[in-house]
Amino acid sequence: MNVLIEYQWEIFIIAEVLSIACLLLFGFFRYFLEKRQLSMFFIVGFLALLVLEALLGLLVYRQTGEFSTFLLVIIIFVIYACTFGIFDFIRLDRWMRQKIGKLRKVELLTEKDYNMIERNKNPKYIAKKYRMSATIHLLVFAIGQFILWSIGTNSVEEMMQYVTDLSWIETGEAATSPYANETMYYIGMLWGLIFVLDFVYSMSYTIFPSQKKNQ
DSSP states (O other), X not given: XXXXXXXXXXXXXXXXXXXXXXXXXXHIIIIIXXXXXXXXXXXXXXXXXXXXXXXXXXXXXXXXXXXXXXXXXXXHHHHHHHTHHHHHHHHHHHHHHHHHHHHHTSOOOOHHHHHHHHHTTOHHHHHHHHHHHHHHHHHHHHHHHHHHHHHHOSOHHHHHHHHHOTHHHHHTOGGGSSSSSHHHHHHHHHHHHHHHHHHHHHHHHHHSHHHHHHO
């Protein structure tokens, strides 16, 4: 158990590298070598690594009793894999079929795939997709911040005080914030900055669709 705690980051990074390798090997065996049954082994491997990462985070938390940066990273990666990661995998799978099909000089894309590629060029569809992703990110951000604030405050009323009076942001100190410690403070503030940038960027496709189409 001490080994897991000492080398938690190294184990996590190795698991992530292996996860990416599993996805790439899935496409290679499925579309380049045409070994469909064997290719499913790599998907199972990817899912197994995801479960192992979640278990690693749980074990580290039970051993240390701290909500650390490592634990938050694990949670973010697991949530991503179960939400946005699914859509990214679909895009990756389509991209691999397109590239491998050109190398083998065979058609691996379906009519539905070409329709999706064409639809992704439509500014209205792109704007709708980014609005949806921004909404999901908003919900995840709100839930995540609520969890972090609930650890650092004693009641909902205390949380509302921080919501209505944002002067604590200007101080730049965890002691005057709704976060329990410095780690949670920097995680929460960094996440907030990323959320604002992502939300503005996503909504720009709705506000300026013509400019985005030209890009």
